[in-house]
Amino acid sequence: MGLKDLKSKSDQALASIGSARPAEARPVRPTTAPGATAFMQPTIDALNQRAKAAEAIAQDYKAQLERQPVELALDLLIEVPHRRRRLTPEQFDELKGNLANNPLIHPVTVQRTAEGRFEILSGHNRAEAYRALGRATIPVVILELDEADVERSAFYANLLQPSLPDFEKYLGFRQERERSGHTQKRIAKDAGISESVVSMLFAFDQLPEAALQWIERRPDAIGMSCAAEMAKLCRAGRAEQVIEAIELLVEGQLSQKEAVRQAGRQASLPRTREAAASGPVRVRVGRLEFCQYQSRGTSLRIEFRSEEQRIEAEAAIAATLQALAEQARNASGR
Structure with missing residues (x-):
């Protein structure tokens, strides 16, 4: 091999050395304590995040376990009258009959008191039915709520019950408005119902206090549509007629349509004696x-x-007419 060939091979070798890929750089673990801490920090952060996620899952499982129904003595329950949904005697008998033959699907919800007893948030009628059946205990779910949320939770627990009268819904929404200061729009959003429905429920606000006192005796006697019509009549200056009509409505003497007609009927003054x-x-x-x-x-x-009423009056009318006939005969001398 000549010098020329050696030089060519040497040049190729040098060129190949310059174009060779460098080995991948491997991180060098620091040897000092601060350096090692900084080196491990990403791993430490990842482990902390995993620990927090695991703790959140554990807390969620714990809360679910705490919300599991437990049997509680009925003697330990405290009833709050204004939270109780009113049932007719027939509705209560139906509820009692159902619970006599079937398990309680929806446990009573309660709040622990400082005295060691339990205040009913929802389920007053279920608890009363269990008492009427001679039961000693009832399934309950124990909630831990702030005092400000207790009344709100009790109301919303009953809100979607189909048998809850419109007047009692109004009372609950009125209490929520006074407690929170929210507008009707915000209340409707929180309740998950339309603003127009809330607006019609607040028509009860525009009825005279005397009318509301009558409705309290029988809340299911009047719905929100009738209340809205009565409110219009009150704004038209017929408040006294509205009170009278609602009294008859509550007493069962008039239907809702008849009550609205009677309250809106104008007393006509006759033009002539005839x-x-x-x-x-x-x-x-x-x-x-x-x-x-x-x-x-x-x-x-x-x-x-x-x-x-006609049958009762007919005999008296017949007697009166007979007496008048006798008087007429005597007067004529026959």
Whole structure:
């Protein structure tokens, strides 16, 4: 091999050395304590995040276990009257009959008191039914709530019950408004219902206090639509007529439609004596209408509110007419 060939091979070797890929750089672990700490910090952070996630899962499982129903003595339960959803005797008997033959699907929710007893948040009627059945204990779920959230939670627990009267829904929303200061829009959003429904429920706000006192005796007697119509009549200056109509409605003398018509009926002043005689005359006992009669020429027509009232009055009317006939005969000398 000549010098020329050696030089060529040498040049190729040198070129290959310059183009060779460098070995991948490997991190060098520091030997000092601060350096080692900085080197391990990413690993430490990752482990801390995993520990926090595991702790959150454990706390969630613990909370779920704490919310599991437990059997509690009925004697330890404290009832709060205004939280109890009102049931008719028929509805309560139906509930009692159901619980007599079936397990309690929805446990009573309670809040622990400082005295070691338990205040019912939701389930007053279920607890009362268990007492009526002679049971000693009932399944409950124990909640730990702030005092400010207790009433709110109790109300919303009953809100979606189909048998909850509109008036009681209104009372709950009114209490929530007074507690929170929220607008109707915000209250509707929190409750998950339309703002128009909340607005109609607050029509009860515009009824006279005397009317509200009558409704409290029988909350299921009037719905929010009827209340809205009555509120319009109150704004039109017919508050007294609204109170009278609601009284008759609560007493079962009128339907909701009839009550609205009666409250809105204008008393007409007869133009002539003949017109006054031809109009219907209502016979009342207090605000309760017994019957009405109307005369025309030689006819007298009487309308009673029920057939039972007509039957009771018929004998008395017959006796009165017979007495008048006797008087007429005596007067004529026959």
